[in-house]
Amino acid sequence: MxxxxxxxxxxxxxxxxxxxxxxxxxxxxxxxxxxxxxxxxxxxxxxxxxxxxxxxxxxxxxxxxxxxxxxxxxxxxxxxVAGFIESPRFYPYLTGRQNLEGLALLDGGARPGLLEEVLEVVDLRDRADRRVGGYSYGMRQRLGVAASLLRQxxxxxxxxxxxxxxxxxxxxxxxxxxxxxxxxxxxxxxxxxxxxxxxxxxxxxxxxxxxxxxxxxxxxxxxxAPDPGHLLATGDDDRALALAVAHPRLGLSRDPDGGLLVAGPRDEVSAYVATLVAAGVELRGLTLTRTPLEELFFMLTxxxxxxxxxxxxxxxxxxxxxxxxxxx
Missing domain, CATH: 3.40.50.300 (P-loop containing nucleotide triphosphate hydrolases)
Structure with a gap:
């Protein structure tokens, strides 16, 4: 920078x-x-x-x-400056290469070899001669980047x-x-x-x-970012809640759709899981609900x-x- x-x-x-x-x-x-x-x-x-x-x-x-x-x-x-707002649009009955050639002409032309270079950059060189109407959505997005790169x-x-x-x-x-x-x-x-x-x-x-x-x-x-949250599935949620008293840094609540929501530092979550195993509580799943940055994003917005x-x-x-x- x-x-x-x-x-x-x-x-x-x-x-x-x-x-x-x-x-x-x-x-x-x-x-x-x-x-x-x-x-x-x-x-x-x-x-x-x-x-x-x-x-x-x-x-x-x-x-x-x-x-x-x-x-x-x-x-x-x-x-x-180049780029696109929302999704790029192309003539579906023309090939990817033909679309790029037409756009380059509208913009005053491109130096020799540049079209092949940008197709290589966006990994479309081997599909450049197919009609865009047959492209996947991702291919059309990459073709949009290629069209932008023609402007160098x-x-x-x-x-x-x-x-x-x-x-x-x-x-x-x-x-x-x-x-x-x-x-x-x-x-x-x-x-x-x-x-x-x-x-x-x-x-x-x-x-x-x-x-x-x-x-x-x-x-x-x-x-x-806050501590990560997890969805915990056990064979005995009542007992799992009771055992959480030994882990005050954790926040636990019942999920309306079943299971327990557990939030807290990773080391404390690991210690709590070890407590459940030692107590013979059946563990059926421990799933990350949102990454810490995702949770922060929703908090900020x-x-x-x-x-x-x-x-x-x-x-x-x-x-x-x-x-x-x-x-x-």
Whole structure:
């Protein structure tokens, strides 16, 4: 990472009618880092990224991209920037290679050999000549990254890149982002899954209802995280509860769906399990309910995804097509 800021958002606000989608947030992304914007669905992440791309304008505040603003530099803000908002779209009756060739022409052309290089980076070279209509969702997501890389960007913006992917697709997308970050590319990504950003991000902003709930490093988040929780299944829950008196650092309660919820330090949970075994209580299962960082995420956002409503995308602005092409 360097001292240069790839993105600097200061007191940015955006409302849609009575809904405050983004509420005075400030974000600083250093060049060369992987930065995560995390929050439940409807927390304002995509609205923030739309403002960064110039697809909508903030009501107040300023977003600078490598020191440039929309008010001062217009579409020049997107020089060296690429990515996609929500899911990338392609012509399904064309092959992956043909789609990329067409997009490269719209953007002024690509240097010889670059198309093959980006197909290699996203692991689609052997499937580039298949029609996109036959691609899996994960392949289309990776083709979107390939289209973005054709611009040879300094900043890559990815909106929920693993959303809708199966476990194998999520693994592949994480590996791809790690490879891109290792090359020195600045990556700004949004997600509503803590585990998605934990492994790959240097710093993170957690949003809740349009506002910032946390700014900091993953290491700082880990220090804040509560003790892990477990679901304990036994042959005698009443006796297991009675034996917990010898372990005051634990919190135990009955789960409405059966079993016991156990929360506390890992060493104390292990000691409690040893107590149950020594007392002859049958153990049928001990399952981690949420990782500590997942638990902290829900504590910071203080809402389930069902309690939040996504703000619909506004009608396209007159110049959106030109900006969208530049932001590929």
């Amino acid at each position: 360097s001292d240069e800021l790839a993105v600097e958002a200061t007191d940015v606000t955006k409302s849609f009618g009575a809904v405050r989608a983004v509420d005075g947030i400030s974000v600083r992304v250093s060049a060369g880092e992987v930065y995560g914007v995390l929050g439940p669905n409807g927390a304002g992440k995509t609205t923030f990224l739309r403002m960064l791309f110039g697809l909508i304008r903030p009501d107040s505040g300023v977003i600078r991209v490598f020191g440039r603003t929309w008010a001062e530099d217009g579409v020049g803000v997107l020089d060296g 960007p300094r900043l890559l913006v990815l909106d929920e890149p693993a959303n809708g992917l199966d476990p194998a697709g999520i693994r592949d997308m994480r590996a791809l982002v790690k490879r891109l970050a290792a090359s020195g590319l600045t990556v700004l990504l949004s997600s509503h899954h803590m585990e998605e950003v934990e492994e790959i991000c240097d710093n993170v902003t957690i949003m809740s209802r349009g506002a910032v709930a946390f700014h900091g490093t993953i290491a700082e988040l880990r220090r804040m 203080d809402a389930s995804e069902d309690e939040l409503v996504d703000v619909p995308a506004p009608a396209p602005a007159p110049r959106r097509s030109a900006r969208s092409r530049a932001a590929r």
